[in-house]
Amino acid sequence: MNIPNMLTISRFVLIPVYLVLFFNGHIRTSFIILLVAGLTDILDGYIARTRKLITPMGVMLDPLADKCMMIAVILSLLISEMIPWQAAVAMFIRDAGMIIGSAFFHFRGKLTVPANVMGKLTTVLYYFAILFIVFEFTFAITYLWYVIGVSFLTSFIYIFQFLLLNRGARAK
Template identity: 70%
Template sequence: MNLPNLLTGVRFVLIPIYLSVFFEGYVKLAFVVLLIAGITDVLDGYLARKRKQITEIGSMLDPLADKCMMLAVMASLLISEMIPWSAAIAMLIRDAGMIAGSAFFHFRGKKTVPANTMGKLTTVLYYIAIWLIVFEVPYAITYLWFVITFSFLTSFIYIFKFKTLNRGQGAQEAEERKEHISRY
């Protein structure tokens, strides 16, 4: 356990706090809780890189904390009818797919793609969309759809990078199995 991983853990704790505050009717205060989660996200990444404390568990939990928080936010906005079902479903498909895909390939020993500029930009754009929705800015939902479309684009880029990063790994594993079998 190090400070960056502790900050990631704080983000998991902030999820039920956000939901409690939101459903008590303090929507703008809930947005402040979300901003605190965002600050811990930036801070833990910065500290992990600066202190060279990047861990495998941190690399897994950090994006999971982000996705879980975002899913909680979108669920709360959906339940309160601040966003349409279609937007929530699109976001759920994208985020659940990214979580399931990352976990599946991680546990199969595949290399994962670290957070990149496009992913971070997507997160910032989602925060702006949530701010626009919470403060009832006109065209907030139109902007949300722009961000959802952009998030799918970043997912396709991530998949391409994942395939490139792991290209040849399957052939290498097959060769190692073949060599292992030939010894016996």
């Protein structure tokens, strides 16, 4: 257990905090909690890379924490009718697929593709989409659909990288 992994675990702890605030009518404050979670994600990655503290546990838990937080956000926005159910289903399928796929292959000893620029960009775009939704910008849902499209493109890139990485690992 190192500092980056503790920061990752703190993101799991922030999920119920976000949900309690959101469902008690503190939607904008819950968005701040989401931003804090995002900052811990940036911080844990920075510390892990610069201090060479990357661990197999961190490689697995970091994206899991991100996906779990995003699923909590999706569900809260859906339940509160701030996003259409079709968008929630598309986002849920993508994130659940990434979680299940990563776990399935991780526990079978396959190499994991670390976060790349496209994945990080997608996360930033989702944060902006949530900001626009929470603050009721007129274009928020249209922008959200754009981000959903980018997120599926990013997923296909990860799948392609995963296949290449594990094909190369088999050949060695």
